[in-house]
Amino acid sequence: MEGRVFVIGLGLIGGSLALCIKEEHKEVIVCGYDINEEQAKLAKMMGVIDESVRSLEAGARDADLIIISTPVTVTEQILEQLAELPLKDNVIVTDTGSTKTTITDKARSLIEKGTCFIGGHPMAGSHKSGVTAAKKILFENAFYLFTPRQETNPKEIETLKAWLVGTKAKFLIVSPEEHDYLTGVISHFPHLIAASLVHQAAAAEDHSALVSRLAAGGFRDITRIASSSPAMWRDILLHNRTVILELLLGWENEMQKVITLLESSDASEIYRYFDEAKNYRDGLP
Numbered sequence: 246m247e248g249r250v251f252v253i254g255l256g257l258i259g260g261s262l263a264l265c266i267k268e269e270h271k272e273v274i275v276c277g278y279d280i281n282e283e284q285a286k287l288a289k290m291m292g293v294i295d296e297s298v299r300s301l302e303a304g305a306r307d308a309d310l311i312i313i314s315t316p317v318t319v320t321e322q323i324l325e326q327l328a329e330l331p332l333k334d335n336v337i338v339t340d341t342g343s344t345k346t347t348i349t350d351k352a353r354s355l356i357e358k359g360t361c362f363i364g365g366h367p368m369a370g371s372h373k374s375g376v377t378a379a380k381k382i383l384f385e386n387a388f389y390l391f392t393p394r395q396e397t398n399p400k401e402i403e404t405l406k407a408w409l410v411g412t413k414a415k416f417l418i419v420s421p422e423e424h425d426y427l428t429g430v431i432s433h434f435p436h437l438i439a440a441s442l443v444h445q446a447a448a449a450e451d452h453s454a455l456v457s458r459l460a461a462g463g464f465r466d467i468t469r470i471a472s473s474s475p476a477m478w479r480d481i482l483l484h485n486r487t488v489i490l491e492l493l494l495g496w497e498n499e500m501q502k503v504i505t506l507l508e509s510s511d512a513s514e515i516y517r518y519f520d521e522a523k524n525y526r527d528g529l530p
């Protein structure tokens with residue numbers, strides 16, 4: 246493919262996508278913008294982008310593909326700003342946010358202007374953030390979800406996939422609502438639980454200073470994602486509030502069940518609880 250790609254937000258995801266696109270489409274110029282000038286300079290210096298611009302307008306004007314890769318609240322603001330700017334007729338705008346319903350709603354003014362917006366979510370990452378953590382192989386074999394609207398022209402979805410083929414990700418199409426439910430269950434809620442486990446351990450320091458020294462193995466595994474960007478996760482929780490509140494109620498019920506089992510020292514049911522979890526976990530693809 247040829248043309249210009251504009252990446253807004255040069256962090257781990259934006260930077261990695263820029264690298265994948267540059268690797269796959271050698272003729273393409275990848276231009277980048279980041280609110281943090283240092284981050285943009287770094288991206289240019291590392292060769293993650295070809296050009297750095299200091300305004301949205303400068304990057305958006307000639308772009309054939311615009312990727313918004315910022316925390317979801319910022320993405321909403323950028324979608325509104327893009328709706329006010331002159332853009333190419335055939336430009337495709339996509340984002341990489343972890344939530345899709347609110348963002349798809351916010352893209353309405355852009356869509357009403359006749360611009361193609363297709364929500365996207367590469368389901369890979371790490372607890373590390375920033376362009377220095379960017380890498381070409383980040384998305385290999387990961388799921389990359391798209392949430393087009395029913396009216397989206399299938400050709401535009403194919404064009405977007407062609408732009409992103411260098412990610413080597415597995416593309417999948419779901420509705421924004423299904424997306425937010427699925428990611429709520431398998432990503433957002435587990436992040437919240439990881440943070441809560443860390444809070445519990447931190448509070449236990451009052452009882453014994455050995456807590457942090459002994460927090461290894463399983464504790465480290467299950468809480469790795471608690472090291473993720475707080476701003477990003479604040480936004481995700483707020484944007485997927487309804488789903489997460491529902492999951493929290495389900496979790497409360499689940500814990501209540503465990504309390505009852507323990508109070509009655511029901512050994513066989515406690516065994517079954519772990520056994521069922523193990524079977525499901527072992528059976529994951």
Ligand code: TYR
Pocket residue numbers: 342343367368369370371372432470
């Ligand atoms: N949970 C992933 C990890 O650190 C990273 C991630 C975060 C992926 C948010 C997707 C996402 O929407 O392993």
